[in-house]
Amino acid sequence: MAEEKRRSMIKIKPKKYSVGDIINVDFIIIHPMDTGMQKDKKTGNIIPAKYIDNITFFLDGKPFTSMKVWETVSTNPYFSVNLKVPGEGKITVEYTDNTGEKGSQSKKLQPKG
Amino acid sequence: MKRRSFLKGLCAVSAVTATMTPSLLSAEEKKKIQSPNAMDYKTAVDTITGGKGATESPKVSLTVPEIAENGAVVPVKVDVDHPMEENNYVKAIHVLAKENSNSRTADVMLTPLNGKGFFATRVKLAKTQEVVALVELSDGSFISAAKSVKVTIGGCG
Numbered sequence: 001m002a003e004e005k006r007r008s009m010i011k012i013k014p015k016k017y018s019v020g021d022i023i024n025v026d027f028i029i030i031h032p033m034d035t036g037m038q039k040d041k042k043t044g045n046i047i048p049a050k051y052i053d054n055i056t057f058f059l060d061g062k063p064f065t066s067m068k069v070w071e072t073v074s075t076n077p078y079f080s081v082n083l084k085v086p087g088e089g090k091i092t093v094e095y096t097d098n099t100g101e102k103g104s105q106s107k108k109l110q111p112k113g
Numbered sequence: 114m115k116r117r118s119f120l121k122g123l124c125a126v127s128a129v130t131a132t133m134t135p136s137l138l139s140a141e142e143k144k145k146i147q148s149p150n151a152m153d154y155k156t157a158v159d160t161i162t163g164g165k166g167a168t169e170s171p172k173v174s175l176t177v178p179e180i181a182e183n184g185a186v187v188p189v190k191v192d193v194d195h196p197m198e199e200n201n202y203v204k205a206i207h208v209l210a211k212e213n214s215n216s217r218t219a220d221v222m223l224t225p226l227n228g229k230g231f232f233a234t235r236v237k238l239a240k241t242q243e244v245v246a247l248v249e250l251s252d253g254s255f256i257s258a259a260k261s262v263k264v265t266i267g268g269c270g
Contacts, residue, residue: 022228022229036149037214049149062226064223064226065221065222065224065227067222068219070150070217070219071150072210072213072215072217073219073236074185074186074234074237077235078234079219079233080231080232080234082227082228083226083228084197084228086226
């Protein structure tokens with residue numbers, strides 16, 4: 001598999017939070033999410049399906065949310081879940097797509113107070 | 114008067130061609146191309162719940178736009194009013210679109226660490242239809258909520 005450089009990010013809302021708060025963790029990624037049903041307008045060939053099928057959210061290596069995703073999710077998707085802040089740590093999100101492409105993104109969890 | 118009637122005629126012709134051609138094209142394309150993981154709504158619910166089915170519940174609140182101008186990007190938000198304790202929590206949230214050729218969009222497996230049964234994303238809708246949030250609780254029961262979304266331009270190719 002050709003390793004493409006794909007942009008992704010993790011966003012935490014709100015910006016300031018303390019231990020015990022419930023925060024939003026958003027995972028945003030630039031991905032085509034092709035359904036395999038569209039045609040290339042220039043060549044007339046069907047664009048092969050390429051979509052993210054698995055996403056796992058880890059906190060310090062321990063999974064807290066896992067998702068199975070299909071091609072019916074929009075292009076450049078975002079996935080938002082909640083997390084109760086247990087203390088300092090590191091959030092890591094790993095994804096795979098149906099063509100075998102893999103990637104991950106991480107962000108530090110820094111509660112104040 | 115002649116000019117007026119001529120213009121009227123022209124308008125009618127252009128309106129007919131505009132409405133006819135896209136529908137013909139899309140019908141042809143739909144016959145040829147099939148979704149790689151096509152699964153209708155009933156089969157999807159049966160596989161998720163194991164044939165048990167789900168009961169509608171006010172505990173699940175589903176937020177979708179009433180009218181989506183672009184079916185390719187429809188925001189969906191699911192909130193579950195249920196405790197997230199060690200032995201009593203929201204186990205999974207499934208988002209389904211009834212009329213899409215593959216009605217499944219996302220299965221989210223949650224744990225008590227999440228603190229709240231919440232999930233948000235954006236989905237593609239092929240046409241005007243109902244979006245369903247199917248929620249599995251840790252005791253094995255299923256609750257759901259459904260809302261219809263009016264789609265002006267379909268988003269599944």
